[in-house]
Amino acid sequence: MKRLVALSTGTKLMFASSILLFFDLFLTWQKVPQEYGGKFNFTTSLDAWDGWGLFLALATLALLTLLTLRETNVDLSPDVPWSRVVLGLSVAMLVLTVLKNVLDAYSAWASYVGVVLAAVCVVGAYLDRDRAQPERERSLSEKWKPRVRAAQADVTTHAADGRSDEPGAAEPGRW
Secondary structure, eight states: OOHHHSSSSSHHHHHHHHHHHHHHSSSEEEEEEEETTEEEEEEEEESSSSSHHHHHHHHHHHHHHHHHHHTTTTOEEEEOHHHHHHHHHHHHHHHHHHHHHHHSSSOHHHHHHHHHHHHOOOHHHHHHOOOOOOOOOOOOHHOOOOOHHHHHHHHHHHHHHHHOOTTTOOOOTTO
């Protein structure tokens, strides 16, 4: 519970709205009237899982995954502007939701709720746009320092005395 309270307002908005948007994709987004033989009229209910809805679901899952990774202690690359990536994904979700509503006929109430939830997600990403980037960790080459091994330390001390542990080193013409 403490971790949820510690989240920023924008992150809370994005988590809540993207989870609700994902579950909203399973509700009825279209009510298409149908005729059967000229005598019977009925309505076909369609959810959002078609071409544009699938892209919307993938973008929503990508955003949820990125938010989860960002809030856990996973090392993300400091060279990538993660706040801009989150904002871009949120805007893409809003564009896909509006596009789906415009292109699909007979939109139902759940499709308009989807537009509102995607817009709330963009607002949350906008609030988090100035979020601090993860600190850049020093690379391995910057951290590495050669260490002196015990065998090398003995050779250097003996070399200062003029003696060596290598056999045949005292014989000048051998090697």
